[in-house]
């Protein structure tokens with residue numbers, strides 16, 4: 591049973607400057623909803639109600655977003671805007687959200703080690719706070735299903751073009767089924783020559799508590815940071831690790847072009863925007 595999720599959201603967001611100079615990249619909106627709300631929703635839709643968000647300096651607006659705002663609520667009630675009221679209340683009631691601050695930005699692996707006390711002794715999901723995945727079955731749920739089968743670490747992966755492997759953690763292993771692999775290689779941001787495949791870690795993990803010991807043994811790696819991928823490689827020597835090729839479309843919001851595409855695709859799914867936005871896109875496309 592996976593009951594807890596950890597959402598690392600402490601990073602600087604340097605790829606999205608200047609927008610992220612004074613606001614967290616996780617709070618960038620896709621239309622009207624901050625990215626991190628989609629991430630929390632994925633965890634909730636996968637049956638998880640206890641969420642630990644790893645924050646850091648300058649990330650307070652994340653806490654405010656999921657908190658109650660009495661003044662705003664009473665203003666909305668006065669105006670009798672029922673739909674909006676329901677929407678706002680939904681955010682506050684989504685899950686039990688806890689926060690811990692990563693004191694220094696020493697990498698994703700270091701961020702996860704802050705979850706040690708909260709997740710002591712039980713497996714937990716990790717969802718990167720700047721990545722949303724659009725899918726019929728929530729990706730975390732897809733992974734929980736694999737965890738329930740093997741009771742071991744599960745890593746979400748997706749195929750990326752070979753020339754992009756150096757942007758990701760890359761895995762290699764033996765096929766167990768069409769979508770599942772037993773892993774024997776994990777390399778953080780390898781060169782094309784080093785990469786064992788073009789299967790990239792997609793920002794979702796189910797980790798066993800043994801990860802915390804592995805993290806303690808993990809030396810600084812790529813970018814002089816404690817990398818989660820390196821800790822997983824240590825763990826792979828002691829226990830089996832599985833990957834699942836996700837069914838869904840991943841959007842990396844830290845990347846500006848991906849952000850623009852995500853906004854357009856999500857807007858096209860909304861009834862209120864579908865027609866006017868398609869007309870607009872067709873019109874500008876015809877002029878390019």
Ligand code: G1P
Nearest residue numbers: 698757758759790791792793819
């Ligand atoms: C992190 C992980 C990497 C993974 C990626 C997915 O890298 O370290 O293994 O492939 O997320 O988005 P980052 O993008 O934080 O550099």
